[in-house]
Amino acid sequence: MFKTLKSDLPASVVVFFVALPLCLGIALASGAPLFSGLIAGIIGGVVVGSLSGSKIGVSGPAAGLAAIVLTAIGTLGSYENFLVAVVLGGVIQLIFGILKLGIIGYYFPSSVIKGMLTGIGIIIILKQIPHFFGYDAEPEGADSFFESSGENTFSALWNVFDNLIIGSMVIGFISLGILLLWSNVLVKKGKFFEIIQGPLVAVVVGIVFFIFTQSSESLAIAETHLVRVPVPDSFDSFLGQFSFPNFSAITNPEVWIVAFTIALVASLETLLCVEATDKLDPNKNVTPTNRELLAQGAGNILSGLVGGIPITQVIVRSSANIQSGGKSKMSAIIHGFLLLISVILIPTLLNKIPLSVLAAILLIVGYKLAKPALFMKMYKLGWKQFVPFVVTVLGIVFTDLLVGIGLGLAVGIVVILLKSYQNSHFLHIEDKSNGRHKIKMELAEEVTFFNKGAILKELDSLPRDTYLEFDVRKTRYLDYDIIEILEDFAYKAKERNIDIKLISKRGIVENPPSFIEFFQLKPKSNMSLS
Numbered sequence: 147m148f149k150t151l152k153s154d155l156p157a158s159v160v161v162f163f164v165a166l167p168l169c170l171g172i173a174l175a176s177g178a179p180l181f182s183g184l185i186a187g188i189i190g191g192v193v194v195g196s197l198s199g200s201k202i203g204v205s206g207p208a209a210g211l212a213a214i215v216l217t218a219i220g221t222l223g224s225y226e227n228f229l230v231a232v233v234l235g236g237v238i239q240l241i242f243g244i245l246k247l248g249i250i251g252y253y254f255p256s257s258v259i260k261g262m263l264t265g266i267g268i269i270i271i272l273k274q275i276p277h278f279f280g281y282d283a284e285p286e287g288a289d290s291f292f293e294s295s296g297e298n299t300f301s302a303l304w305n306v307f308d309n310l311i312i313g314s315m316v317i318g319f320i321s322l323g324i325l326l327l328w329s330n331v332l333v334k335k336g337k338f339f340e341i342i343q344g345p346l347v348a349v350v351v352g353i354v355f356f357i358f359t360q361s362s363e364s365l366a367i368a369e370t371h372l373v374r375v376p377v378p379d380s381f382d383s384f385l386g387q388f389s390f391p392n393f394s395a396i397t398n399p400e401v402w403i404v405a406f407t408i409a410l411v412a413s414l415e416t417l418l419c420v421e422a423t424d425k426l427d428p429n430k431n432v433t434p435t436n437r438e439l440l441a442q443g444a445g446n447i448l449s450g451l452v453g454g455i456p457i458t459q460v461i462v463r464s465s466a467n468i469q470s471g472g473k474s475k476m477s478a479i480i481h482g483f484l485l486l487i488s489v490i491l492i493p494t495l496l497n498k499i500p501l502s503v504l505a506a507i508l509l510i511v512g513y514k515l516a517k518p519a520l521f522m523k524m525y526k527l528g529w530k531q532f533v534p535f536v537v538t539v540l541g542i543v544f545t546d547l548l549v550g551i552g553l554g555l556a557v558g559i560v561v562i563l564l565k566s567y568q569n570s571h572f573l574h575i576e577d578k579s580n581g582r583h584k585i586k587m588e589l590a591e592e593v594t595f596f597n598k599g600a601i602l603k604e605l606d607s608l609p610r611d612t613y614l615e616f617d618v619r620k621t622r623y624l625d626y627d628i629i630e631i632l633e634d635f636a637y638k639a640k641e642r643n644i645d646i647k648l649i650s651k652r653g654i655v656e657n658p659p660s661f662i663e664f665f666q667l668k669p670k671s672n673m674s675l676s
Contacts, residue, residue, distance in 0.1 A: 150473035156343045157472035158480035161204055162488075163345050164466045164511065165191075165481060166496065167373060167504045171286025172207040175294060176215035178225060178455050181376050181387040183207050184489050185454030189445050191482020194457060195475050197441035199434040203423045204463035204478045205445060207455050209289040210415050210547045211408065215455055218404040225453075227401065229391035232450030234405035235412065239443030242413055248435025251417030255562075257531045258554040259422050260524065261538025265550055266461055267515025268543055270508050272299050277505035278318040280311025280371050286501065290546040299543070311502075313365040317355045318502035321348035325510050343470060345507045352503035353495070367500050375493040384490065389453030408446070411548065412458045416442050418551060419459040426468050466511045530565065534558040563596055583609055588617040595627040605635045610642045617649045624665070632661040 165187050173183025190205035198205070219228045242248075269289050277286065283295040284302060291299050328344030356372070359365040378384035395401050420433045438459065445457045467477050488496055524535045538554025545553075585608065593601070608614065616632075618624065636658065639646055648655045648664065658664050 151476060152341070153471045153473045154477040155480060156341055157467050157470035157477045158484060160343050160345045160470040160507070161463050161467050161472070161477060161481040162484040163349055163504060163507055165204070165206055165463050165485065166375075166488075166499075167286040167501060168209075168460075168462065169207055169287075169485070170374060171288065172209055172212055173455060174285040175209070175212040175288050176207075176455055177219050178215060179387070179389065179453070180374070181489075182225075182389070182453055182455045184375070184485060185388070185452055186449050186457050188482050188486045189449045189452075189454055190457045190460075191478050191480075191485060193448055193482075194441045194445035194459075195478035195482060197437075197444055198459075198475060198478075199437040199441075200420060200423065200459070201429075201431050201433075201474050202427055202464060202468050202472050202477070203420060203433060203438075203459045204467050204481065205416075205442065205457050205459045206463060207287075208412070208415055208458040208460050209287045211411060211456050211458065212288070213290070213546075214404075214407060214411060218407075221400055222395065222398070222404065224392065225389055226392035227395040227398070228404070229389060229450045229453060230393055230395050231401050231404040231408060232454070232456055233391055233447050234396070234402065234450075235408035235456060236443045236446030236448075236450060238406060238409035239413055239439050239446060241443075242409065243436045243439035243443060246436045247413070248417060248437075248439050250414070251421045251435050254418060254421060254551075254555060255534060255558040256425075257524070257534040258538050258551060258558050259418070259425060260520070261535040261554050262418060262542065262547070262551055263422050263426070263461065263465075264516045264520055264535070265539040265542030266547065267512045268539065269299075269547075270462060270512030271516065272303065272543070274505040274508045274512065276302050276306050276309075277501045278315070278322075278509065279306045279309075280314030280318075280367070280502060281306045281309040282371055282501055283309075286504070289542075291544050311367065311371055313355075313359055313362070313367040314371050314500055314502040316365060317352050317367070317500050318506050320355070321352060321503045321506035322509065324348045324351060325506060329510075340471075345470075348503055348506060349499055352500045353498045356498050356500055369497075371501055373496050373499045373501065373504070375489055375496045377493045377497065387453075391450055408456050409443075412442065412446065412456050413439055415548070416459045419461045419464060422461055423459070423464045423468070426465055428468070429473075461515075462508070462511065465515055466507075469511060469514055530561050534561060583612040584615075585612055586615040586617065589621045589624070591620055592623040593621060593628050594623070594625045597625075598627055598631060601628060602631050605631070608642075608644060610644070612642075612644045613647070614639075614644055615647045615649060619649060619651055629661050629665060636661060 169183035169187035170180050173180050186207040194205040218231060219225055222228050222231065273288060283297065284293045288294070293302060297305065324347055325344045328339065328347065332339040356367055359367065376387060378387065416438060417435055420435055420438055424431065424433055442457060449455070449457055524532045534554050534557045537557045538550055541550030541553035636646060646657050648658050655664065
């Protein structure tokens with residue numbers, strides 16, 4: 147891991163600046179103490195990063211859980227009661243890992259995963275534009291279409307014009323210029339510009355801009371448009387920010403319901419992020435998913451024990467890590483330590499960073515996830531890839547992450563069923579001779595009840611006076627439902643003067659009296675030739 151430190155250290159700084167506002171914003175959107183988001187970010191980096199098998203994945207608090215956390219805190223009566231559910235959720239995730247349920251993530255189609263990445267990229271752009279111009283009504287990290295402020299994603303964009311902060315906008319554009327200049331020009335000029343990342347320079351310039359414009363009437367930036375890290379008066383007050391679970395609430399059934407909900411949603415979001423991150427990884431590393439569930443479980447147990455909100459692997463931080471050149475898990479671990487050190491030693495300095503500067507960093511991250519060229523690439527792959535992709539993107543933009551993925555998955559399943567419907571058999575029609583149609587029908591390797599409609603439609607459409615060659619030599623699995631259709635067809639074929647030649651590995655049979663007897667099947671069993 148230390149061999150790649152020269153790449154991981156600069157990347158960790160970028161991830162730190164991406165993670166800082168998101169940790170605070172997600173905690174605020176969750177109705178939890180601000181410090182709880184930082185706790186989750188620190189543990190997600192240091193603990194989960196150390197235990198995970200992912201080289202470039204970064205964990206921390208996730209926007210997808212914010213609504214669950216907000217509701218659960220109110221339902222359970224106190225934040226301390228909620229922390230019990232976080233701890234139990236972590237234990238359940240450990241059980242998921244032991245049971246090897248990490249394989250679930252591999253059952254999501256590639257088109258849906260690419261749609262998730264693109265949708266998240268678009269959401270980042272749409273949600274950061276208001277912050278870029280100084281309109282900070284919605285907390286950083288929110289990803290739902292309907293916002294806690296009563297607005298939605300697009301109405302918030304419209305309201306930017308009435309809530310423009312000149313100072314935020316100016317430093318936002320300056321920061322964006324620095325980032326583009328750094329990544330497109332300066333980074334090619336020498337190693338110095340690779341080691342010192344553009345986001346760090348943009349943040350430093352942003353702090354300087356804030357300090358020197360405080361007395362300006364037009365360019366001054368109010369504290370509400372800056373990062374807001376809790377600043378303790380002493381070490382004792384710093385320790386006082388930690389909360390601890392009230393384990394006397396463990397007998398409350400609602401605590402267990404919340405715990406299972408957290409474990410299920412956090413695990414699903416993590417597995418999807420793992421799949422997406424592995425696709426983005428230029429080195430094509432494969433993350434062990436069961437180990438990831440164990441790492442996430444351990445992280446959530448510790449987070450709950452010391453007052454943090456739930457943790458998942460997060461695609462925004464992970465993609466920022468990849469885009470910044472992170473090579474190993476050291477990047478995630480170092481970013482966690484940077485969060486810890488900074489909130490202890492320099493919280494006052496952090497609180498001088500304009501949110502518009504961090505928005506500029508996130509805009510770059512979002513654009514790289516949602517490049518317009520990807521839409522054309524998916525379109526060229528055909529509608530079976532493009533439709534689930536677009537539905538996932540639109541679902542994420544107009545609802546939230548999990549609903550969007552669910553919609554994309556549903557469409558993906560429908561596409562699979564259609565493909566199965568179409569690929570159940572192959573038909574070859576020969577010229578009519580001796581007054582009879584000659585048709586060859588060959589079944590696919592696996593034919594299930596999903597194919598009933600296609601095969602039944604084909605058999606019913608056969609004309610009278612047909613000679614049908616029915617070939618099952620390549621078929622390894624034949625569902626009993628299909629055999630029933632063949633049995634019924636054989637009975638009706640006599641009335642339509644259709645002769646059947648059954649060709650199988652067992653030989654050739656002319657007009658078999660019973661398909662069930664031929665395959666020697668009992669009712670509701672299936673033919674397996676493998």
